[in-house]
Amino acid sequence: MEKKELMWDYEIEGKDFRNAGRVSSKVKDILKELGFDPDFVRRVAIASYEAEMNVVCHADKGTLHFAILPQALQIVVKDRGPGIPDIELAMQEGYSTAPPEIREMGFGAGMGLSNMKKNADELHIVSTVGQGTVVEMVMRSPRSRQGSA
Amino acid sequence: MKRSYGIITIDEDKCQGCVNCMMSCRTEAIRIFEGKARIVTNRCIYCGKCFRDCPEHAITSRTHGLEDLKNFKYTIVIPSSTIYSQLPGEREPNRILCALKALGFDHVYEEAIGAEEASIATQEYLKGYQGPYPLISSLCPAIIRLIQIRFPHFVDQINPIDLPAEIVAKDIRKAKAKELGITQEELGIFYLVPCPAKMVAVTKTETKERSFIDGTISIADIYGELMAALREVREEEGLQKASSAGIGWAVKGGEIRELEPRRWLRGDKESIVVDGIKNAIKVLDEIENGKLRNIEFIEARACPEGCVGGALTVADRYVSRGRIRKLMLSHGSESVVDRAEVVKRFKEGYYFFEKGLKPKPFAVRLDTDPLKAVEKMKVRDEIHVSLPGLDCGACGTPNCRAFADDVVQGKAEITDCIFKWREGVKDLAQEVMQWAEKRPHSLPKRGR
Numbered sequence: 167m168e169k170k171e172l173m174w175d176y177e178i179e180g181k182d183f184r185n186a187g188r189v190s191s192k193v194k195d196i197l198k199e200l201g202f203d204p205d206f207v208r209r210v211a212i213a214s215y216e217a218e219m220n221v222v223c224h225a226d227k228g229t230l231h232f233a234i235l236p237q238a239l240q241i242v243v244k245d246r247g248p249g250i251p252d253i254e255l256a257m258q259e260g261y262s263t264a265p266p267e268i269r270e271m272g273f274g275a276g277m278g279l280s281n282m283k284k285n286a287d288e289l290h291i292v293s294t295v296g297q298g299t300v301v302e303m304v305m306r307s308p309r310s311r312q313g314s315a
Numbered sequence: 316m317k318r319s320y321g322i323i324t325i326d327e328d329k330c331q332g333c334v335n336c337m338m339s340c341r342t343e344a345i346r347i348f349e350g351k352a353r354i355v356t357n358r359c360i361y362c363g364k365c366f367r368d369c370p371e372h373a374i375t376s377r378t379h380g381l382e383d384l385k386n387f388k389y390t391i392v393i394p395s396s397t398i399y400s401q402l403p404g405e406r407e408p409n410r411i412l413c414a415l416k417a418l419g420f421d422h423v424y425e426e427a428i429g430a431e432e433a434s435i436a437t438q439e440y441l442k443g444y445q446g447p448y449p450l451i452s453s454l455c456p457a458i459i460r461l462i463q464i465r466f467p468h469f470v471d472q473i474n475p476i477d478l479p480a481e482i483v484a485k486d487i488r489k490a491k492a493k494e495l496g497i498t499q500e501e502l503g504i505f506y507l508v509p510c511p512a513k514m515v516a517v518t519k520t521e522t523k524e525r526s527f528i529d530g531t532i533s534i535a536d537i538y539g540e541l542m543a544a545l546r547e548v549r550e551e552e553g554l555q556k557a558s559s560a561g562i563g564w565a566v567k568g569g570e571i572r573e574l575e576p577r578r579w580l581r582g583d584k585e586s587i588v589v590d591g592i593k594n595a596i597k598v599l600d601e602i603e604n605g606k607l608r609n610i611e612f613i614e615a616r617a618c619p620e621g622c623v624g625g626a627l628t629v630a631d632r633y634v635s636r637g638r639i640r641k642l643m644l645s646h647g648s649e650s651v652v653d654r655a656e657v658v659k660r661f662k663e664g665y666y667f668f669e670k671g672l673k674p675k676p677f678a679v680r681l682d683t684d685p686l687k688a689v690e691k692m693k694v695r696d697e698i699h700v701s702l703p704g705l706d707c708g709a710c711g712t713p714n715c716r717a718f719a720d721d722v723v724q725g726k727a728e729i730t731d732c733i734f735k736w737r738e739g740v741k742d743l744a745q746e747v748m749q750w751a752e753k754r755p756h757s758l759p760k761r762g763r
């Protein structure tokens with residue numbers, strides 16, 4: 167069950183490279199302030215940054231929703247954009263459709279999705295070509311990890 | 316009255332509560348309380364920036380002075396390489412060391428020799444280093460503390476090679492006591508420092524049980540005497556031995572300069588030199604966010620231009636940097652340090668911290684109950700939005716966000732904000748007016 171107090175919603179603008187990274191930085195600050203384990207915070211920061219950047223690089227507009235659940239953290243990044251025709255292919259390290267101007271800015275190595283997979287405990291992607299993409303990540307906090315191990 | 320915060324002291328008779336220090340502190344460690352500056356020590360990184368920005372010179376730091384020399388049978392001074400940049404004109408480094416010795420020390424050993432050793436040790440360490448990246452320089456203790464407090468998970472990425480001055484002290488301590496036939500307690504080793512951060516790093520060392528150094532002395536404290544002694548130097552003895560490689564550590568980039576040639580750094584990644592706390596925070600933040608990638612090594616210095624900009628130096632930092640650079644050009648790279656010997660000792664573990672650094676995260680911790688903490692956080696954000704956002708400092712906190720933090724934690728009242736206070740007064744005045752309109756029904760109505 168989600169408690170409203172433990173949820174945050176942010177908007178992400180496509181192609182706005184100046185503000186890119188702000189939303190994931192906010193997520194990071196909140197978790198740091200709440201005293202989450204530093205390594206956990208770092209994993210969340212990296213995963214949410216990659217998801218945010220994919221909206222900035224590849225889509226038109228999106229939102230990031232994150233929620234602190236009793237045993238885990240949930241991050242949902244939704245966008246309106248071209249969608250991903252072949253998710254399995256997109257997941258492969260090094261696969262990227264980023265145009266040259268985005269590559270010039272240091273993105274488009276095709277590492278984002280695999281980076282998310284590495285850092286999140288669960289990664290679900292649902293995408294409709296021509297409409298948009300939903301990326302959901304679940305990160306179990308270190309305490310619950312120990313508990314379940 | 317003087318109030319102490321570890322090695323830092325604020326002279327409250329001089330402090331005017333002007334907010335300059337509070338606004339300049341990059342870690343938001345200062346508050347103004349009842350008209351005087353106070354330091355929140357678990358936020359302070361001992362950079363000394365506030366010393367320079369206080370117009371009243373009310374903030375200082377000190378651990379030892381020349382009067383402490385008399386407690387030892389034999390005394391040695393290890394001057395920070397910044398000393399070569401501090402005296403006007405083209406003073407010969409060797410003359411400066413002779414003058415320093417004349418202040419009452421029995422011997423002088425340069426920190427720069429330790430820097431040369433540290434440099435070789437770091438090169439060796441890099442050979443086997445596999446990550447995580449970036450590796451972060453350990454030479455600025457203020458930056459180390461910033462990482463412990465604000466970027467705790469980077470603590471393991473700090474280069475575990477000891478401070479150059481500690482290396483020198485370790486090199487000479489035992490041998491010198493033996494040579495002189497005195498106990499190690501009778502031997503006093505003092506480190507002449509450019510900053511409070513190094514004072515803390517030595518006197519409250521966290522990387523070993525006990526420092527090899529007995530005390531620290533500020534360059535600024537002995538500056539006048541050193542100038543006078545310099546005029547008196549007649550005969551010079553050869554004290555200056557370090558090469559450009561070690562002296563260069565006084566300025567930003569001096570460390571990386573020795574790592575770049577011969578591919579000690581891999582070169583397929585970037586390495587960064589960053590100076591100033593604000594810039595260092597920005598770079599570390601961007602690395603943490605995943606925005607800056609592929610960085611192999613960071614040399615970060617709290618002071619602009621490097622240690623020549625330290626809070627306990629005297630000369631202008633830009634002039635000082637120029638002087639060091641000139642010395643680097645005029646001094647050869649030929650070194651008295653025996654590379655093979657350093658490599659051998661490195662393999663024996665001689666240069667490493669004895670104890671690992673620990674993270675010291677400073678989470679504001681609004682509440683121990685996470686649910687309540689989040690609630691408070693949201694209230695805090697609402698308060699923040701309701702404030703004028705001028706970051707004027709009149710409330711005694713460095714900015715509106717920090718003020719909202721203090722309010723929600725009960726450390727400040729909303730009316731400490733003069734704008735909120737004025738709103739309150741206005742509301743009150745209106746209420747008073749309404750009361751003034753009212754008349755007892757026993758009296759005739761107005762206007763008659």
Ligand SMILES: Nc1ncnc2c1ncn2[C@@H]1O[C@H](COP(=O)(O)OP(=O)(O)OP(=O)(O)O)[C@@H](O)[C@H]1O
Nearest residue numbers: 220224249256262263264273274275276277278279
């Ligand atoms: N939100 C999205 N909308 C549309 N396409 C996407 C989206 N996210 C990813 N893709 C597609 O998947 C590919 C791979 O994504 P991934 O994040 O792994 O790499 P990248 O974004 O191209 O490069 P990098 O993340 O290394 O900067 C992208 O090039 C793009 O074609």
Ligand code: SF4
Nearest residue numbers: 340359360362363365
């Ligand atoms: S020494 Fe540095 S961190 Fe400490 S209060 Fe002064 S400016 Fe802030």
Ligand code: SF4
Nearest residue numbers: 455510617618622625
């Ligand atoms: S840059 Fe040098 S002088 Fe400045 S705080 Fe760091 S170690 Fe001290």
Ligand SMILES: [Mg+2]
Nearest residue numbers: 219220278279
């Ligand atoms: Mg990507």
